[in-house]
Amino acid sequence: MSKTRFLIICIMVLFVILGGCKSEESSEGNSFIATVLENNKTSLLVEPVEGSFELRSADRIIVSVRDAELLDYENAKITIGDIKTGELVEIFYDGGIAESYPAQIQGCYRIRLLESTVDKTDNSNQKQTKTSDFTVKVGDNSVSLMTWDTEINLEEIFGKPLDIKVRQLGQDSDTFAGSYLKEVKFQGIEVELFSPKDNGQSFYVFSIKILDHKYETVRGIKVGDKLERLKELYPELMPILDGRKDDNNRGYMFEEGDYITFEIINGEIIEIRVYREFA
The missing domain is CATH 2.60.460 (protein yfey like fold)
Known part of the structure; x- marks a missing residue:
């Protein structure tokens, strides 16, 4: 086999490997961690944590949850009502952010609740959210x-x-x-x-x-x-x-x-x- 042909084959193999890595990486889309400010049942108003790329868009982002899979920190399925104001969540989305204020994410496909930061023993007489x-x-x-x-x-x-x-x-x-x-x-x-x-x-x-x-x-x-x-x-x-x-x-x-x-x-x-x- 000539050196030229061998080099071409090596380059092709390298492209296949890199392409596979890129596909694997993009399958997870984009994600960031944020604090829940409001739960409106069909959307969440969140504040990205310091250092998040999304914080460059806005310090307030409305995330539609209509098509999102909702998980707790053990990856068990939950409902939107299980996500409370003040909790940390990881938001997975398609990378699109509508530039407004608050900014908006419509392409969210998964939200994972990180370990709860809200005291679950709050009494029922607590002031409404x-x-x-x-x-x-x-x-x-x-x-x-x-x-x-x-x-x-x-x-x-x-x-x-x-x-x-x-x-x-x-x-x-x-x-x-x-x-x-x-x-x-x-x-x-x-x-x-x-x-x-x-x-x-x-x-x-x-x-x-x-x-x-x-x-x-x-x-x-x-x-x-x-x-x-x-x-x-x-x-x-x-x-x-x-x-x-x-x-x-x-x-x-x-x-x-x-x-x-x-x-x-x-x-x-x-x-x-x-x-x-x-x-």
Whole structure:
């Protein structure tokens, strides 16, 4: 066998070996470790740990779990309800991150819970989590902030829309330029949704304005309730500092990362807004 032919064969074998290694490596896709900030049942809001490549995209990432395999730290299957706020998870995904704030991962195929960092003995009287507080209820249904409209049917929950408007943000919107806003008005409730500029098809909820008494917060507050009841159920309540001084005719705010505001007229709630504020 000539030296040239032998060299060609060696090179071909080397390419086969390297190709196999690359295929094996890519089969696992990308992964990173993050802290769970919110569990919205169909998605997780997470913060990548220091040193993660994904932290360069954003310090907050919404991860859709619709098609993800969920495992505990012993690789036993779990449900989304088993993942608690404050726990560490390893997220496996296809490498795609939508650049928005929070950033978004739709191609997640596996989430593995690392050994729990949450005290499982917390008593049942513990304060409700941020996930449940920033949720609106109507009958047996509910809608939480950061829920995608591909994961819920707003029309089935709130009824037929009275008006729908979609607009694309202009250059004056800074980092959000090119993204999309959708405003949907129903009877007694208004929902605002956001979609990143490379999407424009699916939207997630970032604001819900309640104008009717049939909708309520998780703690049971609704339009028409008295200020006294509001203060009982939301002891963390703070007055909005906008110049109004009369306690019975002003706005109040509950804040834990996201916000709920209550507009009070003559000691009675006339409007509730649950929303996330973007930087």
